[in-house]
Amino acid sequence: MTRQQRVYVFAVFVSIAAGTMFSLLPRNWIELRLGSDPDGGSGLLESLLISIPIVIAAGIAILAPRSRPSVPLDVRPHSASSRR
Secondary structure: OOHHHHHHHHHHHHHHHHHHHHHHOOOOHHHHHHOOOOOOOOOHHHHHHHHHHHHHHHHHHHHOOOOOOOOOHHHOOOOHHHOO
16 A cells, blocks of 8 residues: 555545544533534534535545556557557
8 A cells, every 4th residue: 555545545544533433422511512503403514524524535435546556568469559
């Protein structure tokens, strides 16, 4: 695994951990901590704090570059156009 792939795996792990951490808190934890109701009691802010890290983790996992096994040059198949 390359260093770049390890960074991607770490980013996915941190995003999933953040989403999981927010999901374990009570539904009204922002109202309890801040003493105000920024989302009008709908719970939208709390839901976004759960779903955004999970969506980021999925995006990183999908878009992360994959390593391909290297094939030596002399073993690669030749294209039909290169034969004469």
